[in-house]
Amino acid sequence: MTPLLRAEGLRFAWPGSAPLFNDTSLALGPGLTWLTGEDGSGKSTLLSLLAGALAPQAGRLWANGHWLHDDPAAYRRQVFWIDPQTEAHDALPAAGYLEGLATHWPRLSEAALSDLVDGFGLAEHLHKPLYMLSTGSRRKVWLTAALAAGAPVTLIDQPFAALDAPSARFLADCLADMAEHPSRAWVAADHEAPPDTPGSRVRALGGRTGQGF
Numbered sequence: 001m002t003p004l005l006r007a008e009g010l011r012f013a014w015p016g017s018a019p020l021f022n023d024t025s026l027a028l029g030p031g032l033t034w035l036t037g038e039d040g041s042g043k044s045t046l047l048s049l050l051a052g053a054l055a056p057q058a059g060r061l062w063a064n065g066h067w068l069h070d071d072p073a074a075y076r077r078q079v080f081w082i083d084p085q086t087e088a089h090d091a092l093p094a095a096g097y098l099e100g101l102a103t104h105w106p107r108l109s110e111a112a113l114s115d116l117v118d119g120f121g122l123a124e125h126l127h128k129p130l131y132m133l134s135t136g137s138r139r140k141v142w143l144t145a146a147l148a149a150g151a152p153v154t155l156i157d158q159p160f161a162a163l164d165a166p167s168a169r170f171l172a173d174c175l176a177d178m179a180e181h182p183s184r185a186w187v188a189a190d191h192e193a194p195p196d197t198p199g200s201r202v203r204a205l206g207g208r209t210g211q212g213f
């Protein structure tokens with residue numbers, strides 16, 4: 001397997017807390033990896049670390065030819081991640097946010113974007129500012145961005161959270177396609193891996209004991 005993302009010797013503790021990760025290393029190749037674990041096991045924290053959005057206390061990260069410590073901007077152009085709670089884009093209409101993605105993600109597929117807007121039933125919401133959207137619709141905007149951006153590595157936190165049943169089915173089909181992807185790596189974090197994504201891998205976090213994987 002040729003990795004697209006490598007983490008070496010990551011150590012991370014939130015201030016005043018026991019380490020969540022202590023000498024954690026991983027290598028992710030093409031296809032879909034589920035990052036699983038109970039509440040508070042560190043899934044969201046690990047995605048933030050892999051995204052280069054949160055600095056580890058030790059260790060280093062590499063994505064598709066770029067070390068984070070050498071060239072943070074180049075590293076972050078390899079890894080799509082969005083904090084599902086972000087309010088950073090709230091003032092933009094959903095359409096404006098999605099149109100702006102091409103500036104940062106040169107491999108973004110306009111055709112995929114359009115299919116995803118249809119698949120998630122987002123067309124009627126595109127003119128609305130993001131702060132006016134329901135949690136589910138905002139999450140569909142983030143999923144549309146993640147799935148269309150064309151990043152070598154894509155990190156998605158709790159992909160099914162707050163989705164209506166048709167959107168969850170549509171997403172499950174998208175994830176099944178990702179599991180087969182020959183050249184892009186996808187990481188989805190959730191409490192458990194759904195049973196219907198054949199070909200995907202599972203990496204379980206070890207709970208609140210600081211054991212990492």
Ligand SMILES: Nc1ncnc2c1ncn2[C@@H]1O[C@H](COP(=O)(O)OP(=O)(O)OP(=O)(O)O)[C@@H](O)[C@H]1O
Pocket residue numbers: 014015020037038039040041042043044045046
């Ligand atoms: N910003 C923060 N400051 C301090 N502690 C935090 C912060 N974010 C998370 N934590 C703590 O780190 C631990 C791991 O949280 P994290 O959200 O990464 O876990 P998770 O596996 O994603 O949980 P969930 O499934 O509930 O989303 C928890 O004990 C949490 O309280």
